[in-house]
Amino acid sequence: MLKKLGIKGRVLLLTLLPTSLMALVLGGYFTWMQQSDLQTQLLQRGEMIAEQLAPLVAPALAHKNIALLERIATQSLEQQDVRAVTFLAPDRTPLAHAGPSMLNQAPTGNGSQMLQRTGSDATRYLLPVFGRHRNLAGDLIPDESDRLLGWVELELSHNSMLLRGYRSLFASLLLIIAGLICTGLLALRMGRTINNPLSQIKHAVTQLKDGNLETRLPLLGSQELDELASGINRMAGTLQNAQEELQHSIDQATEDVRQNLETIDIQNIELDLARKEALEASRIKSEFLANMSHEIRTPLNGILGFTHLLQKSELTPRQLDYLGTIEKSADSLLGIINEILDFSKIEAGKLVLDSIPFNLRDLLQDTLTILAPAAHAKQLELVSLVYRDTPLSLVGDPLRLK
Structure with a gap:
């Protein structure tokens, strides 16, 4: 059947089939919901019948009137879906029964509420009858409200509910099957109607894909297909013009690329x-810095040498202090020259930092000693402040840190 549908028919069938399947699922769901509602209504009706029987049989249970109980049980069978009715004494001894034997086992429990047990074919109810039910049917008897007079037991059949559910399910299935058949026939008819024009369109598109941009479609016999053919023809003309413009642009771009290269x-x-x-x-520049640094280091070494000689001579404490400052300044100047050499090393990627132990307090003191004369000239006083928790013995490059 799918081969007879053609391309469009198969597309339509695949489009309509999920809708039909969804209808099938929804139909089944609504049928299940209806079945659940019927079951709920049946259970509620059983509870209502049991609660209606309690006031009726309360006086008969109190006086153990077996004949009246049997007559009430027999009349209760006339209620819809009621299968069997039994009235029990407080110790659950049968007093009166009407209908066939119960299918389900008796519900268990000794509470004051209604008990029930549901099976596949029937639901069995067990309701205690108290003195308050007797008060509803006759005169008020004091101190008898909570006295247990007996039990009302009945069983409702599920046959009527299942039959209605099956009828509803059968009707839903018939409607869904009819819808599927109509969907298939509609898809088959539409496929036969437009299969040939689609074959022409497919052939034309194949020609265009292979590069035959001169291919054009004739009129196909319907307004929609004619509009589609006209659109394909316009697309083919646009592609042909675009190809010519593209070729021209490629030639121009090739020339531009050659010139750019x-x-x-x-x-x-x-x-x-x-x-x-x-x-x-x-x-x-690096050679100049290196040569200049070496040229400057030569007189500095002389200054340092003569400073050491002066420190060995007899001098006053003030003169020794001045010589120490001169020595430290010369050392700092020598360090600056080394830093100039470091810039050359940085550019060459060969700078290596020293890693030697030094005393942080001494380094700070040396730095302040060098800066002290300039500070005193400006009437300033430089004081170092080192907190107690600051480590003094460090490892690093003291010259560059200074």
Whole structure:
């Protein structure tokens, strides 16, 4: 059947089939809901019948009137779906019974509420009858409200409920099957109607896909298909024009790329030359810094040497203090020169930091000693403040830290 439908018919069938399946599922769901409602109504009706029988049989149970109990039980069978009725004494000894034997076992429990047990074919109810039920049917008897007079037991059949449920399910199935058949016939008819035009459209699209952009579709016999064919023809014309423009753009872009490549080659050569010049300038600068640093270090070493000689001579304490300051300043200047060399090392990627033990307090004191003369000239006093929890013995590069 699917082969006869053609492409469009199969599309329509696949489109309508989920709807039909959804209708089937919904029909089953509503049938199940209806069956559940019928069962709920049946259970409620059984509870209502048992509660109606309690006031009727309360006087007969109190006086053990077996004849009256049997007559009430027999009349209760006339109620819809009532299968059997039994009236029991307080110790659950049968007093009167009407109808066949109970299918389900008796509900268990000794509470003051209604008990029930539901089976596949019937539901069995057990309701205690108290003195208050007798008060509803006759005169008020004091102190008898909570006295147990007996039990009302009845069983309701599920046959009528199941029959109504099966009828509803059968009707739903018939409607759903009819809907599926109509859906299939509609899809088959539509497939036969438009299968040939779709084959022409498929062939034209294949030609366009293969690059034959001159392909055009004729009129297909219906307004919708003619509009589709016209749209495909316009698309083919647009693709043909776009292909021509694309080819022209490709040629123009190829020429532009060739010119850009030539320009890039020239720029690369210029950049390479500029890079070499920059490297040469950097090398010359590094050599200049190294040479200048070595030239400055030579007189500094002389200053340091003569400072050491003066410290060995006889000098006053003030002069020794000045010499110490000169020595520290010269050492700092020597450190600055080494830092200049460090810049060259950084550029070359060869800078290595020292890792030696030093005393932080001494380093701070040396730094303040060098800066003290300039501070005193400005009438300032430099004081170092080192907290007690600050570690003094460290490992690092003291010269660069200073």
